[in-house]
Amino acid sequence: MERWQRYLIAGLAVLVASFGIFSIGYSMGRGGPTRLITTEGLEGSDLIQEAYDRILAGSVDDPDEAALARGAIKGMVQALKKADDPYAFFYSPKSYQAFQELTTGRFSGIGVWLKPKGKLLQIVSVLPDTPALDAGLRRGDIIESIDGQDVTKISSDEAINLIKGPSGSEVSLEIDRRGERLSLRIERAEIDLPNLQARITDDDVGYIRLFGFARNAGDQVRDEIESLRDKGAEGIVLDLRDNGGGLFSEAIAVASVFIEEGEIVTYRSADEGDVEYDAEGDAFEDLPLVVLVNEGTASASEIVAGALQDRDRAVLIGETTYGKGSVQEVIPLSDASAMKFTTAAYLTPNGRDIDGRGISPDVEVAFDPSSARDIQFDRAVEILQGIVLSGNGTEG
DSSP states (O other): OOGGGGEEOOSSOOOOOOOOOOOOOOEEOTTSOEEOOOOTTOOHHHHHHHHHHHHHHHOSSOOOHHHHHHHHHHHHHHHHHHTTOTTOEEEOHHHHHHHHHHHHTEEEEOOEEEEEETTEEEEEEEOTTSHHHHHTOOTTOEEEEETTEEGGGSOHHHHHHHHOOOTTOEEEEEEEETTEEEEEEEEOEEEEOOSEEEEEOTTSEEEEEEOOBOTTHHHHHHHHHHHHHHTTOOEEEEEOTTOOOBBHHHHHHHHHHHOOSSEEEEEEETTTEEEEEEOOSOOOTTSOEEEEEOTTOOTHHHHHHHHHHHTTOOEEEESOOOOOOEEEEEEEOTTSOEEEEEEEEEEOTTOOOOTTTOOOOSEEOOOOTTOSSOHHHHHHHHHHHHHHHHHTTOOO
């Protein structure tokens, strides 16, 4: 696997800061005086090794060496988080296995997409044919506790891992729905995570909602475009709202469905400098395209949206995107655990650094939760039809 194929952009998730402190104190011998152990002059790995060796040599009971090692790694990752890398995270073997499931498109859980809402979690999408939908969960619901655990006391990655679990088991959620408190107990199930949903409207507009960038997302978008064109679609609305990202490689693949050649994104890292990733060819370049975005459009979604906007390939409609212009690498460790931390930043084809700023749409349309209609989608169809008519030589 190539290096860039390991880079994940987070979707799903911005971590809630929950910092730990890695400290060295003192040791008290039984029946003897307090002895202060100093490590003056030691740095980095030498300091860690010194602490590790002293614990092994001086503990009354034999310590669990694997637990010591994981504790040291977790402490280093927490120090990264404290040093302004909010995406740094340590995965235990169990949580790393659960994380890997998301990239395959199959997992056991309830079937919701989540995003941080302050220190809480907000449901941004409920997947079809899932326990969450059957239980009545809705977009906009705020999760306050999971199995009695206060969501504000844990990171969003930890919260997501609590919601997931073996098929047939249950999870209890405390929900705030616009001031109304709900208590739900939901049975988990095996869920095939769709990368997308697609349909054609009565107006011959093809609609593709991309939920994430798991494996094969690019191929699936390409296949759906071909199918929609065969059904008579004269243009495409690509819905990236509340899409929290995924695999870096799939962002390149999705953008390449619409851009024939040239730059998609520049990857900037300390060890490799600037590396430009170009379109892969065989694109539907003449197909009119409008893209829906909002504050939940993040990471890999912003790579696609930024490339399409900078290359004048699509009209972006909706609200300013999240603004996650960094790339995280998930590094598996030999004990089946893993660690994630920021390894690079990315720039749009015009050299824009969108981190903390987001991407402003070409046409601003605010989401109206009180409306029975999706006014952002309606505006997208209106603009797309105008593009199609204009392309056919008719004023629109």
